[in-house]
Every structure is written in structure tokens, then in C-alpha cells.
Amino acid sequence: MRKLLILAIALVAVAIPTAASARPAATKPTLVSITVVNGRPVGGIKRTTIKKGSTVRLVVRTNLGTEIHLHGYNLEKKVTKGTPTVLQFVAKVPGRFALELHPMDAQLAQLTVR
Numbered sequence: 001m002r003k004l005l006i007l008a009i010a011l012v013a014v015a016i017p018t019a020a021s022a023r024p025a026a027t028k029p030t031l032v033s034i035t036v037v038n039g040r041p042v043g044g045i046k047r048t049t050i051k052k053g054s055t056v057r058l059v060v061r062t063n064l065g066t067e068i069h070l071h072g073y074n075l076e077k078k079v080t081k082g083t084p085t086v087l088q089f090v091a092k093v094p095g096r097f098a099l100e101l102h103p104m105d106a107q108l109a110q111l112t113v114r
């Protein structure tokens, strides 16, 4: 019984610093909002530079298409007509990445992570 109590205290001691260091990740995400009409992003391909390690929130509104696809990170999300599609991720990998609308493979955005 005493062993279990010691273990519980040890776990709490480990958990507290972890929770504290996790706090900066909760900062506001970088918002990239794109409206697509008939497979074309309004205002052209959105080019954004993102700080490595930050959270990115892609919001896509489109009247066509089945899914959005972020190349490199290989993230996909189904789109629904009339409902904004939200794709949120942490930009851990540096580089330049294309966001496409499938099945037409239309480029919507270019994200540069550095």
C-alpha cells in the first residue's frame, strides 16, 4: 500500500513540470483562411510563412471538391459544401508545402515553415 502511495506522489511530481512546459504550445494558432470558388482560391494562391513549431489553423470554404490535402505533412480532411473545413496541426517540419483541393488538385496555398 505504501509503495503505491510513493508511486502516486512520484507521478504527480513528474506530471507538474510537464504541464507547465506544455503551456506555450497553447498560444494562438496562426490562422490561414481561404475561400475557394469553383476550384480557385479567391485572391490567388495564399502564401504564408509560419514559424517552425507553431500551431497552424487552416480554414477552407469551398463550393466544390471532396477533400483538402496538405502535401509534405500529408494531412487530409474531407470538405463539406457550406461548412468551413478546419485543419489544425503543429508545423514541426520546415520546408515549403502545398495545400491542394482534391480531386481537381487545385493549389490553394503555399506554406513556408522555418
Ligand SMILES: [Cu+2]
Pocket (backbone or CB within 6 Å): 069, 070, 071, 100, 102, 105
Ligand atoms: Cu494533394
